Amino acid sequence: EGRVLALANQKGGVGKTTTAINLGSALAVVGFSVLILDIDPQGNASTGLGIGKRERSPSSYDALTGNASLQEAIRSTPVPGLDLLPSGEELLGVDLEWADMSERCFLLRNLMRRINEELPPYHWILIDCPPSLNLLTVNAFTAAEGVLVPLQCEFFALEGLSQLLRAIENIRNSLNPSLYIYGVLLTMMDRRNRLSEQVAEDVREVMGDRVFSTLIPRNVRLSEAPSHGRPALLYDHRCPGSLAYMRLAAELIHKEQQN
Amino acid sequence: EGRVLALANQKGGVGKTTTAINLGSALAVVGFSVLILDIDPQGNASTGLGIGKRERSPSSYDALTGNASLQEAIRSTPVPGLDLLPSGEELLGVDLEWADMSERCFLLRNLMRRINEELPPYHWILIDCPPSLNLLTVNAFTAAEGVLVPLQCEFFALEGLSQLLRAIENIRNSLNPSLYIYGVLLTMMDRRNRLSEQVAEDVREVMGDRVFSTLIPRNVRLSEAPSHGRPALLYDHRCPGSLAYMRLAAELIHKEQQN
Ligand SMILES: Nc1ncnc2c1ncn2[C@@H]1O[C@H](COP(=O)(O)OP(=O)(O)OP(=O)(O)O)[C@@H](O)[C@H]1O
Numbered sequence: 001e002g003r004v005l006a007l008a009n010q011k012g013g014v015g016k017t018t019t020a021i022n023l024g025s026a027l028a029v030v031g032f033s034v035l036i037l038d039i040d041p042q043g044n045a046s047t048g049l050g051i052g053k054r055e056r057s058p059s060s061y062d063a064l065t066g067n068a069s070l071q072e073a074i075r076s077t078p079v080p081g082l083d084l085l086p087s088g089e090e091l092l093g094v095d096l097e098w099a100d101m102s103e104r105c106f107l108l109r110n111l112m113r114r115i116n117e118e119l120p121p122y123h124w125i126l127i128d129c130p131p132s133l134n135l136l137t138v139n140a141f142t143a144a145e146g147v148l149v150p151l152q153c154e155f156f157a158l159e160g161l162s163q164l165l166r167a168i169e170n171i172r173n174s175l176n177p178s179l180y181i182y183g184v185l186l187t188m189m190d191r192r193n194r195l196s197e198q199v200a201e202d203v204r205e206v207m208g209d210r211v212f213s214t215l216i217p218r219n220v221r222l223s224e225a226p227s228h229g230r231p232a233l234l235y236d237h238r239c240p241g242s243l244a245y246m247r248l249a250a251e252l253i254h255k256e257q258q259n
Numbered sequence: 260e261g262r263v264l265a266l267a268n269q270k271g272g273v274g275k276t277t278t279a280i281n282l283g284s285a286l287a288v289v290g291f292s293v294l295i296l297d298i299d300p301q302g303n304a305s306t307g308l309g310i311g312k313r314e315r316s317p318s319s320y321d322a323l324t325g326n327a328s329l330q331e332a333i334r335s336t337p338v339p340g341l342d343l344l345p346s347g348e349e350l351l352g353v354d355l356e357w358a359d360m361s362e363r364c365f366l367l368r369n370l371m372r373r374i375n376e377e378l379p380p381y382h383w384i385l386i387d388c389p390p391s392l393n394l395l396t397v398n399a400f401t402a403a404e405g406v407l408v409p410l411q412c413e414f415f416a417l418e419g420l421s422q423l424l425r426a427i428e429n430i431r432n433s434l435n436p437s438l439y440i441y442g443v444l445l446t447m448m449d450r451r452n453r454l455s456e457q458v459a460e461d462v463r464e465v466m467g468d469r470v471f472s473t474l475i476p477r478n479v480r481l482s483e484a485p486s487h488g489r490p491a492l493l494y495d496h497r498c499p500g501s502l503a504y505m506r507l508a509a510e511l512i513h514k515e516q517q518n
């Protein structure tokens with residue numbers, strides 16, 4: 001069975017989506033079969049992989065509520081070996097809509113079961129979460145085995161880490177006893193800036209070897225690629241951003257081989 | 260009566276908190292009395308104004324649920340004339356906790372009434388929202404008269420604008436008929452980067468004169484200041500970030516005088 005990781009951090013704009021798209025692509029180009037689940041109502045991962053707003057029906061909302069076949073809902077992307085379950089706008093209202101459903105925290109876990117039963121196995125499943133500890137992120141924590149935490153090298157992002165760790169601990173003690181921190185990824189690292197280095201040091205002190213040794217530098221090509229509906233690896237495979245995500249993929253593969 | 264603005268955008272990391280802190284400070288240093296309401300469970304505005312996690316009780320959560328006196332909950336900050344109602348961690352669970360309350364969308368509006376009745380009037384009240392269109396942001400849209408939309412000059416941020424405009428329109432048609440777009444603020448503008456300029460052009464095309472002429476440049480001093488519990492205006496009043504927020508305050512004051 002493959003690895004199921006939730007890319008989560010309630011701090012906004014830290015690189016969750018950019019990591020889902022580019023790590024997913026890097027793992028796919030070296031031959032793994034990868035699925036990205038976009039459960040953020042913003043749908044940035046879907047846009048960044050070329051699936052426009054009008055092409056998203058059926059969406060992850062339809063799949064979660066059991067109203068769509070997986071064959072229809074899961075799409076291929078411009079990257080061979082990388083599939084996507086696109087986001088749906090209806091995800092915006094689920095906190096209220098599902099409030100009375102006893103299964104509200106397990107809809108994604110149930111969907112995973114269907115994916116495992118009905119589709120050829122994926123080596124990696126990456127879940128792109130919204131910037132919040134809401135019901136959608138709780139669903140991701142219940143369905144995943146590990147959390148990959150993108151962490152921007154900024155002061156506010158460091159501040160939110162303890163709240164995130166507590167939320168993960170709460171889920172471990174209740175809905176998903178096997179949930180753990182798969183790793184912390186330092187993003188938008190700017191070597192020229194003292195604050196960036198300081199935050200990186202502080203995170204390593206707190207999280208030790210759970211911090212990936214691969215650092216993602218601040219690189220404008222990573223933020224340009226989504227406007228072309230392509231991951232950075234296809235848009236500019238030689239840029240520092242693409243190289244960093246290839247290194248990250250290698251680090252994850254090495255980590256898996258050791259276990 | 261003063262101006263009540265919600266600083267909102269469901270896209271994460273676009274500068275909502277940085278704008279609340281530094282625009283609030285700039286308006287206060289020129290003599291206005293200003294109140295910042297921190298309703299984001301992350302509590303970044305509270306940290307950035309020097310109110311640590313252990314000093315936040317009673318918090319905005321206690322004030323919203325009617326369990327705290329305003330005199331106790333509203334604090335002064337290092338900036339004369341700028342007060343803060345700090346965030347509380349309990350805000351994390353309100354979507355579910357308040358789901359069955361008929362008043363769930365009006366708690367902040369009710370709190371505003373108390374503020375107007377019990378305290379000397381504020382000229383400006385700025386509400387710092389979480390990166391989500393959840394119940395807390397809906398409360399802000401119901402309590403405020405205008406929405407100030409910080410918009411990062413990045414592709415993904417531009418993509419989320421239409422979703423935000425629709426959400427505001429929905430609130431206008433239901434809970435708050437007088438809600439309007441007070442203005443769109445372009446943030447983290449990097450003149451050297453073609454994408455930044457392109458996004459700024461696209462936003463001006465769509466939003467016309469609702470886009471403030473003041474641009475906030477990318478400036479590392481803005482992200483350093485919060486680690487000292489001070490707004491940039493006190494940390495480094497000569498840096499490009501501080502000057503830009505002083506210009507923004509002047510633009511808002513001028514806009515008010517014209518009306
Ligand atoms: N390493 C990087 N260098 C430069 N820009 C980056 C980098 N990583 C991400 N970005 C840009 O920064 C912005 C925030 O990144 P992204 O949207 O991936 O974060 P997120 O955590 O998914 O945001 P949200 O909380 O809204 O879901 C985007 O505009 C993205 O293109």
Ligand SMILES: Nc1ncnc2c1ncn2[C@@H]1O[C@H](COP(=O)(O)OP(=O)(O)OP(=O)(O)O)[C@@H](O)[C@H]1O
Nearest residue numbers: 012154271272273274275276277390476477478482
């Ligand atoms: N103009 C700027 N130049 C450089 N850094 C900035 C600027 N504005 C904000 N920042 C930094 O970028 C990060 C995101 O800004 P901020 O936290 O204010 O955004 P936000 O929209 O409030 O985020 P969230 O969605 O998590 O609430 C912070 O680390 C902040 O210090």
Ligand SMILES: [Mg+2]
Nearest residue numbers: 016017040044
């Ligand atoms: Mg995202």
Ligand SMILES: [Mg+2]
Nearest residue numbers: 275276299303
């Ligand atoms: Mg904020």
